[in-house]
Amino acid sequence: MNYEAVIGLEVHVQIKTHSKVFTRVGAGYGHEPNTLTDPVVLALPGTLPVMNKAALDAIIKAGLLLGCEIAPVCKWDRKQYFYPDSPKNYQISQYDQPICIGGSVEIELPGAARNIMGEHKKIPLTRIHLEEDVGKLNHGASDSLVDYNRAGTPLMEIVSDPAMHTAEEAYAYLTSIRHTMIYGGISDCDMEKGQLRCDANISIRPVGETKLGTKVELKNLNSISFVRDGIAHEIKRQLAVVAAGGKLIQETRDYDGQTGTSQSLRSKEMAHDYRYFPDPDLMPVQVDAAWKEKLRAECPELPFDKQRRFLRDYQVPYTITSVLIPERGLSDFFEASAQLAGPGRAQAVGNWIANDFLRELSAAKLPLGASKITPASLAELVGLVEVGTLLNAAAKEVFVAMFATGEAPAAVVARLGLAAVPSDAGELETWCRESIAANPKALVEFKAGKDGAINAFKGPVMKAGKGKANPKLVDETLRRLLAGA
C-alpha cells in the first residue's frame, strides 16, 4: 500500500515590541537573568495584566499579510497548566475566539536546478492567535534554574491546516513565514534566539484516504533545517512502524537534531486539562475597519509578489531575485538603485548586489544599513561601466574603494586614474582609423570574410591607449569603420 504523510505546523513567532504583551517592563533577548521582570511578570499577588497595543497591531498586520480574516471581536482566555517557567501557572491565550482566522502561506518548493524557480502553492491556515511566552529553564546537574526574562514576551501562534505532505513543504512553509514576518517588521525570526519556534503534527495514511491517521506531535524543532530533517525522520519512522505491521500511537516526540533521532515524551506528564475560561482581568478587543485599513496601508508587498515583479519589470534572473528577495532591505536597495540606473541596467545592478556588495558586507561584518554604498552611488557606477568609461576589472576596484570610503564612483575613478582611455570617443576613432590604414593586408582578409582579422587592428589601438582602452568600444568602433571602408 502507498502511504502519504500529512503535516500540520504550529509556528510560534515572538513579536518584536519594546515592552511585554501584558505589562510594560522591557522585552528583549540576551539580558542578565531576571533583569526584565516586574510584579506582573513574576505573577506577584495582586498584579493585573494590561494589553500592549503594539502587539495587537503586529498580529493584525501578520494576519493581513497572510490573508486572514481579522475577527471583529476577540477575547482572552486562561490556559491552565503548572510549569515552573509559567509564573501564573496559566498562560493568557486565545481559545475559541482568535484574532486571525483562515488565510494562507504561499510557499515555493525547490526547482529542478538552482537557477530554476520551483513550484508555488498555498498552504491554508487555521488561525493565528496572540499569547504570552514563558520563562526559560536552565538545567543543571541536580536542579534547574529559572529565568523569567522571556516570560510575557508577545508570542503569536500560527496554526496551519494539516495540509502539507513532505518535509520540503514544511521547510518551505517555515521559510516563507519567516520572510513574511521579517518583511512586515513583526519579528526578527531568529531561531537561535527562540524568536521562531516550530512544533509539527505528523501522521500518515494510505493514499486516497481522507481521514487523518494517528497524530504524532514533534517538538524541539529549533532550527529550520531541523524542521526538515525531523519531519523527514518522523515520516520514515512512521512508515517503518506500519511496514513492520506495528501500530502508531498518539504521542509527543522530542527530536534531537544533533543525533537525528527522536524519543517519546509521553511518560513525562499527567494528562492535561487546560480548563480554558475567559480571563476576567482583560477586556475583549474590537477591530474596526479603520484600524484594519490603517495597518493594511503599512503592510509591505509580500516577498513572492515582489519577486514576481522583479522578474517581470526588471528582467533580472531568478537566481539574483532569490538572493535579493529574502532580505527586504536588500531588495529595496536593488529597486532604488535599478530605478536610478535607468532602463536596461537593472540586471547589472542586481549582479553587483548579489556578488560584490554581499561579499564586501560579509567580509566587513556589516549590516546593509551601515554600508557606505548607496543606491545612487551603485547606479552611477553601473552607468560608468555601461558607457565605457570603466572597464569591469577597474570597476571592481572602484567598488571596493567606494565601499571602504563612501566616495562617489567618479571621484574614485579620478583619484586612482582608472578611467578607460581615451575618455573622448573621437580620439579612439582616430586611433582606429590609423590602425586600419596601417594594415591593408588585414583589411583585405577581413573584407574577404575572415572575422578574426579584426584582431590585427586592435593591438595598435590598445597600445595607443596604454592598455586602458575599452575593448568593447574598440571592437564596436573598428567594425563601424570597417563596414564603411
Added chain:
Amino acid sequence: MTAPADLNIDRIAELSRLALTAEEKVRFSAQLGSVLGHIEQLSKVDVTGIEPTAHAFPLHNIWAADIARPGLAVADALRNAPAQRENMIVVPKVME
C-alpha cells in the same frame, strides 16, 4: 450528604496540584457534594438565548502604548524566592 458520583476527587486534586490525605479526600468530597447538590439548581434556570456575563461593565480595547518602563531590580524580584542561585530561581531538576 455523599459525594456526587462524577466528582473524581483524585483527578481534581491532581489538576489543582493539591496533595490531599485520604481523610481530606473523604471529607472534601462529602462537603463539596452538598455544595454541588445546591448548585445543581442552576440547571433549572431557563437560559435559552441568554448571553453570559463575563464583565459587569464590559469595555473593549483597554490597552497601553508600547513604552518600556523599568521593572524590578533583581534583588527585589528574588527577595521572596524560597531558593535562588546566580540570580535565578532554583527548582528541583525538571525532566524534559
Added chain:
Amino acid sequence: MSVPLHFQSIAELSEHLAARRISSVELTQAVIARTKAVESRVHAFNSFDEPDALAQAVASDSRRAGGQSCGALDGIPIGLKDVIAVSGQPLTASSKMLANFVSPYNATVTESLQSAGAVLHGRLNCDEFAMGSSTENSAFGPAHNPWDLTRTPGGSSGGSAAALAAGAAIATLGSDTGGSIRQPAALCGLVGLKPTYGLISRFGLIAYASSLDQIGPFARTVEDAAIVLGAIAGHDPRDSTSFKTEIPDYRAELKRRRGPWKLGIPKEYFGAGLDPEVGAAVEKAIAFYRAHGCEIREVSLPHTHYCLDAYYVIATAEASSNLARYDGIRYGHRSKEAKDVLDVYQKSRAEGFGDEVKRRIILGTYVLSSGYYDAYYLRAQKVRTLIRRDFLNAYREVDALITPTSPLPAFKLGEKSADPLAMYLCDIYTIGVNLAGLPALSLPCGFTAGGLPIGLQLIGQPFREADLLATAHAYEQAHDWHTKFPSL
C-alpha cells in the same frame, strides 16, 4: 473631648488636626496605644509597623507645618486588609502560603491613600485569601467581634471591621467579593461600602474572584466613608477593568442630595432564614424612610434564589485559576518534603493552604474541568446575566433598594465552621450585588436585645455612589447608632 481620639471620626479628627488641637503623631500614638491594648483580645491585625506609622505621622505633621496639608485624610491612621499590597510590608492574605512574603510594590489604593496623606497603620486579619464569612479561615487565628469577643466580626474583612470597631484605626479598607465588607460592617456596627465594580482599582489587591472583587472603605460614619471613597476612587491604567468615570466630591454631595428617593424592597430578601430581630430593625429603617417622604415600593428580583449558586461557581472557578500562582516556586511557602517539581506544587500547596481555600480550589477546578464547563461555568455566567437584569429592571422603578445586610447578627466563633454550606448562606443578601457589579453599603440600624449591632443594606445604581451615600446619610443623621462604641 468626651469621646477618646481613637473613637472619633475622620471628619472630627481632621478638624482637630487642621486647628492644631492635636498632631498626627499624637493621634497615631493614641491609635497605636489602643491597638496594643485591645489586640490580644480582638486579633484584628496580622502585622503592624509602629516606627513606620509614626514616621508617616511625622511626615504629615511637617507637611501641615509647611502649609502643604493634603486634605481630610492627612495624618489619619487607616488600616488595610492584608490583601492589599504595601511596598516593604508583609502581604499574607492570612495564609501560611504567604506568611513570609514582603511586597516589593504598592497597590494603587495604597498609593492613593499615601498621596492623600493617610498614615497607613497595619495589615488587617481576614479569612484566608478573602474566602469566608467569619475570619475563622485565617491561618493566624480568628478575629473577635469587639461587641462580644466570643463572636465573629464577620468576614472575610473581619479584621478591618474589628479594628475599626475596637478603635484600633480611624478607618480601614476591606475587599468585597460576595459581601466581605458589608457583612462584617453589619456585624460590627459600622458603615461598609462596596463600590461599583470598576470604580476602585484592583491593582495590588490579592485576587480571589477577579470579576467580583472590589475594594471599599469601612468607616464610623457615612461622611467618613465618603471621604475615604473620594481618595481611592478613579480610573487606573494598571487595571483593565477600571472604569473611566467622573469622580464627584462625595462628601460635598451628601449635603446636596437630599431625596426624597423611591426605594424598593425586594420581597425575596425578607423570607425564611432572616433573624426576626434583624428583620424588625430593617422594617423600622424602612418606616423611617417612608416618614422622611420616600416612596417605598415592593419590587421583585426573581433570580435571587440562584445568586448563591452562580456565585459559588463563578467565584471558585476564578479562584482556582487566580490561586494557581501560589506554587512555592518564585515566592511563598515551599514544602521541605519536596523532591521534585510536582512535589513542590502539591506539597507546598497542601501545606500552605487551609481547608476552605482547598475546598474552593477543588470546586473551581471541577466546574471548569473538561466536560463540565458548559453545565456549570457558562450556565452560571448566563444566570449572572439574568440576576443583573433583575436589578436593572428594578431600577426602572426605584432609585435604590433596601434589604438586611446579613440574615443574622454576629454568630459565635465555631458555630458554623464545620458546615461550609451554612457559612455560605450568611452571604445570601450580599452576593447578588457582586454578581451585578452594583454599589451597596451597610450601615448600622440598631442592636439586638443582646447588644449586637444590626446592619441595613442599601443597594444603589452603577457608579452612583454619591446618591447611595446621601441616602444612607439621611438615615444616619436621624439616628445615633454610630455614636455607640463597644466597651472593651
